[in-house]
Amino acid sequence: MNVSNLLKYCALSIAVSATIAPSANAITPDNQLVIGMSMDNLLSLDPASASGLDVVGVNSNLYDMLIELAPKEPSKISPAIAKTWTISEDGSRITFQLRDDVTFHSGNKLTAQDVAWSFQRVLKLNLALASTWKTYGFTADNVEQAIQAKDDYTVEITLPEKTDPKLVLYTLGSSPSAFIIDSKEVLKHEVKDDLGHAWLTTNAAGSGPFKLRDWRAKDRVLMNRYDDYWREPSEMSRIVMRHMTESQSLRLMLERGDIDIAMGMSIPDIEALKKDDNVRAEANIRGTLYYVAVSMKDPKFSNKKVREALRYLIDYKGINDSIMPNYGVLHQRPLKLGLDATLPELGYGLNVKKAKALLAEAGYPDGFKTSIRVLSQLPFINIATSVQSTLAQAGIDAEIITGTGNQVYGAMRERKFEMLVGRGGGGIEPHPHSSLRSLVYNPDNSDEAKLTNFQGWRTGFYSPEINTIIEKALLEKDTQKQIEMYQDVQNLYDTQIGAIFPISQMVDTVLLRSDVKHYEGHQAATTRLREVTKER
Amino acid sequence: MLTFQLSNVRFKHFLGGLSSVAITLLGLLALTFFIGRVMPIDPVLSVVGPDADNSTYEQVYQEMGLDKPLYMQYLYYLNDIAHGDFGNALLTGRPVIEDIARVFPATLELATIAIIFGIFIGIPLGVYAAVNKGRAVDHIIRVISLFGYSTPVFWVGMIGLIIFYAWLNVVGGSGRVDLAYDGFVDPVTGMLLIDSALAKDWDVFQSAIKHIILPAFILGLNAVSFITRMTRSFMLEQLSQEYILTAQVKGLPKHVVIWRHAFRNILVQLLTIITLSYGALLEGAVLIETVFAWPGFGQYLTSSLLLGDMNAVVASILLIGLIFISLNLLTDLLYQVFDPRTRK
Numbered sequence: 001m002n003v004s005n006l007l008k009y010c011a012l013s014i015a016v017s018a019t020i021a022p023s024a025n026a027i028t029p030d031n032q033l034v035i036g037m038s039m040d041n042l043l044s045l046d047p048a049s050a051s052g053l054d055v056v057g058v059n060s061n062l063y064d065m066l067i068e069l070a071p072k073e074p075s076k077i078s079p080a081i082a083k084t085w086t087i088s089e090d091g092s093r094i095t096f097q098l099r100d101d102v103t104f105h106s107g108n109k110l111t112a113q114d115v116a117w118s119f120q121r122v123l124k125l126n127l128a129l130a131s132t133w134k135t136y137g138f139t140a141d142n143v144e145q146a147i148q149a150k151d152d153y154t155v156e157i158t159l160p161e162k163t164d165p166k167l168v169l170y171t172l173g174s175s176p177s178a179f180i181i182d183s184k185e186v187l188k189h190e191v192k193d194d195l196g197h198a199w200l201t202t203n204a205a206g207s208g209p210f211k212l213r214d215w216r217a218k219d220r221v222l223m224n225r226y227d228d229y230w231r232e233p234s235e236m237s238r239i240v241m242r243h244m245t246e247s248q249s250l251r252l253m254l255e256r257g258d259i260d261i262a263m264g265m266s267i268p269d270i271e272a273l274k275k276d277d278n279v280r281a282e283a284n285i286r287g288t289l290y291y292v293a294v295s296m297k298d299p300k301f302s303n304k305k306v307r308e309a310l311r312y313l314i315d316y317k318g319i320n321d322s323i324m325p326n327y328g329v330l331h332q333r334p335l336k337l338g339l340d341a342t343l344p345e346l347g348y349g350l351n352v353k354k355a356k357a358l359l360a361e362a363g364y365p366d367g368f369k370t371s372i373r374v375l376s377q378l379p380f381i382n383i384a385t386s387v388q389s390t391l392a393q394a395g396i397d398a399e400i401i402t403g404t405g406n407q408v409y410g411a412m413r414e415r416k417f418e419m420l421v422g423r424g425g426g427g428i429e430p431h432p433h434s435s436l437r438s439l440v441y442n443p444d445n446s447d448e449a450k451l452t453n454f455q456g457w458r459t460g461f462y463s464p465e466i467n468t469i470i471e472k473a474l475l476e477k478d479t480q481k482q483i484e485m486y487q488d489v490q491n492l493y494d495t496q497i498g499a500i501f502p503i504s505q506m507v508d509t510v511l512l513r514s515d516v517k518h519y520e521g522h523q524a525a526t527t528r529l530r531e532v533t534k535e536r
Numbered sequence: 537m538l539t540f541q542l543s544n545v546r547f548k549h550f551l552g553g554l555s556s557v558a559i560t561l562l563g564l565l566a567l568t569f570f571i572g573r574v575m576p577i578d579p580v581l582s583v584v585g586p587d588a589d590n591s592t593y594e595q596v597y598q599e600m601g602l603d604k605p606l607y608m609q610y611l612y613y614l615n616d617i618a619h620g621d622f623g624n625a626l627l628t629g630r631p632v633i634e635d636i637a638r639v640f641p642a643t644l645e646l647a648t649i650a651i652i653f654g655i656f657i658g659i660p661l662g663v664y665a666a667v668n669k670g671r672a673v674d675h676i677i678r679v680i681s682l683f684g685y686s687t688p689v690f691w692v693g694m695i696g697l698i699i700f701y702a703w704l705n706v707v708g709g710s711g712r713v714d715l716a717y718d719g720f721v722d723p724v725t726g727m728l729l730i731d732s733a734l735a736k737d738w739d740v741f742q743s744a745i746k747h748i749i750l751p752a753f754i755l756g757l758n759a760v761s762f763i764t765r766m767t768r769s770f771m772l773e774q775l776s777q778e779y780i781l782t783a784q785v786k787g788l789p790k791h792v793v794i795w796r797h798a799f800r801n802i803l804v805q806l807l808t809i810i811t812l813s814y815g816a817l818l819e820g821a822v823l824i825e826t827v828f829a830w831p832g833f834g835q836y837l838t839s840s841l842l843l844g845d846m847n848a849v850v851a852s853i854l855l856i857g858l859i860f861i862s863l864n865l866l867t868d869l870l871y872q873v874f875d876p877r878t879r880k
Contacts (some may be wrong), residue, residue: 006806008617028715028716029716034716036710036715036717036829040839042626042628043582043583043629043843044629049583049584051588052585081748126592126595127584127588127592127596128583128584128587128588128592129587130589131588131590131592132586132587134589134591198629201628201629202628202629202630213719214719216628216638216831217625217627217628217635217839218627218831218835218836218839219716219831220719220831222718222719235872240715240716240718240719242710242711242715242718242829243829243831244710244711244829245826245829246710246826246827246829248694248697249694249697249709249827249828249829252697252698252701252702252709253709253710255702256702256705256709256711258714258715259715299591403576403841404577405586405841406575406577406578406581406582406842406844407576409581409586410577410578410581410586413581413586414584422789424587425584438587440709450590451590451592452587452588452589452590452593453587453589453590454588511675
């Protein structure tokens with residue numbers, strides 16, 4: 001065989017790529033918004049069951065809500081499908097007056113019957129998103145009575161239990177379960193009385209600014225503009241969301257202009273892109289907190305002195321300075337940042353000497369062995385490593401057990417863990433109760449109660465005193481007094497030393513091409529893309 | 537030209553192979569099912585999320601049939617499979633079979649282009665190295681093939697993207713087409729190159745080619761190295777045979793000796809390693825699919841595993857088993873077709 005033959009032969013395959021590779025890559029078209037993001041939690045689009053933040057971002061553009069919360073000021077409520085709403089004197093009933101000019105993507109008119117049906121459906125199906133409603137006393141049995149269409153454009157919600165109606169309004173403006181579904185369209189696809197659940201898992205029947213064209217799990221979501229939208233139709237004719245988990249790939253594509261918006265990138269890539277003039281970063285504070293939790297079912301951690309020692313064995317500042325930039329900001333309270341009732345930071349820091357003294361008082365002068373369960377991903381694993389090293393300084397030998405979300409939070413739900421680094425609570429509603437219900441409240445600490453949706457129960461933290469104030473504060477009509485009560489809870493939680501040690505308030509950093517305008521990331525993840533434009 | 541009579545092939549042997557396929561698959565099914573059920577991943581939690589209350593959890597637990605004894609679950613599952621129902625996937629809510637039919641063509645397309653690279657680069661390199669045994673060029677080819685075989689695909693993928701996509705701008709980035717073309721062509725075969733050609737959408741076709749070249753080439757690197765090394769050693773064995781010496785002594789031109797005599801005799805062996813490489817590519821594209829956001833079978837299987845989505849996992853593993861067994865059977869058959877000595 002001679003060399004020239006071989007070269008000809010080899011060159012064949014190379015020539016193929018050389019001839020077909022055009023010289024320039026297409027930059028995203030002016031009228032399409034292309035988003036690269038992880039769709040790991042996007043398992044279903046059904047508003048009754050789809051709880052992940054990713055899906056809220058998708059459904060917020062396919063569906064409408066009765067009311068909306070302002071992106072940066074979430075306690076400010078603005079009208080959407082409901083033009084106006086009134087709360088009865090005794091706070092037990094909310095009446096909504098709806099717009100009469102809204103049509104679903106199917107062409108059906110949106111009426112009060114659709115609104116009532118959509119909310120009733122969540123309770124009747126009793127899937128993931130029924131939880132919040134159940135905490136307000138709604139059940140599959142009472143929901144038809146509680147949520148009713150009074151006429152074509154009036155909806156009345158009668159609260160089954162006394163609660164703060166403002167909290168219910170916040171849920172209506174932020175919960176992924178509060179989207180209004182086209183009942184006629186969905187019922188056409190009902191199978192075995194499932195209220196269209198199977199169909200809505202992969203399809204949508206909304207009235208939002210975009211229509212679902214195609215969703216493929218862990219691949220892509222395509223949406224087309226809905227031209228008959230009751231607000232001004234969007235300038236973007238198409239939204240393309242693409243499942244991308246590799247931060248480096250996201251970065252390259254954003255730099256090259258092949259995507260307009262990138263989410264879920266690693267810190268080094270975010271930092272590198274911040275120096276790029278064509279890209280800008282937008283940080284959104286979310287409701288959830290990064291924390292270290294202990295199980296008070298473990299005798300060691302039920303000892304208050306041990307918990308107090310742990311408080312001094314976490315390097316809050318070091319973690320926030322070195323691990324958390326772009327992931328979170330220092331916060332040590334169970335109430336999320338930005339609420340009127342949130343107290344100033346506590347200022348706890350690493351103090352090994354004090355911790356050792358406390359451990360000795362607790363009967364553990366030489367420390368003990370324990371384990372930390374943690375997700376095997378950033379920043380969780382780095383927080384766990386930091387905690388492991390600071391615990392070691394006081395003689396506590398903590399083994400790190402990594403796993404998937406399923407394994408880590410699964411163990412927590414079964415109260416079978418010792419320590420855990422996680423993220424949660426905070427709630428989506430801009431109301432102190434939302435954070436406290438999720439992280440602190442625990443009305444029944446027995447194993448049989450299985451209050452698995454309360455992290456208070458999961459960690460075995462039980463304070464009747466705190467429970468009582470939380471319950472009373474919810475019904476307090478005097479705003480100032482209510483704030484004071486929520487502040488009391490925070491102080492009590494601090495002195496009683498809860499089982500959850502908040503470290504950082506979650507921040508979600510989104511990277512955008514500079515020419516993308518009017519993108520407003522929403523604190524409750526209900527980011528609406530209807531006003532986004534590109535200025536080139 | 538070589539001519540063969542199919543009738544010479546022992547079909548009985550082939551049919552015997554098929555029955556062993558069925559038994560192997562059944563074994564694989566049982567093993568995967570039971571391993572899946574004892575894995576420490578809770579599929580209910582994947583459905584309801586970590587914050588659902590207990591009544592929701594219990595309801596979904598029962599709906600998924602997990603309250604039944606393990607053997608009952610297995611019997612139900614077998615019964616469903618016998619009726620062609622592999623269940624729905626948690627990941628997508630759709631029948632697993634539909635999912636696999638959707639994601640598999642993407643991997644098939646990638647692996648096919650990759651194996652083409654493997655064949656067209658690996659074979660000539662291997663032959664060339666063998667012919668020039670011991671010379672510098674042989675050493676260089678061996679080092680290159682060792683490099684291709686031992687370098688992590690994930691890393692090469694990333695470097696490839698930086699050089700060819702970000703710097704040189706000659707290939708596309710992640711995904712199967714430029715994102716702005718996503719969804720322009722309706723799937724017919726699921727293989728975008730074919731679908732876009734059928735739809736005569738040449739923009740999408742060109743974009744799809746730009747996007748597949750790099751991941752396929754990098755995926756094919758392993759195959760290139762493997763095929764190169766194997767071709768070299770097969771050729772060396774042939775070149776040392778007496779008939780080659782005879783041919784050389786007869787004064788036949790060098791290329792005739794190499795290609796008509798030696799190379800023809802390693803074809804069967806080459807077929808075996810190519811089919812095996814192809815099977816490995818189909819199954820081993822996971823990392824490349826992650827780096828290049830390629831929505832294929834590898835990504836699907838990994839996501840399903842992490843979710844504890846056992847319907848999807850069992851069906852996927854059965855498919856992998858089926859692919860390997862079929863490729864083995866095919867190789868067996870080809871041996872019998874091309875090599876009379878193997879016909880007993």
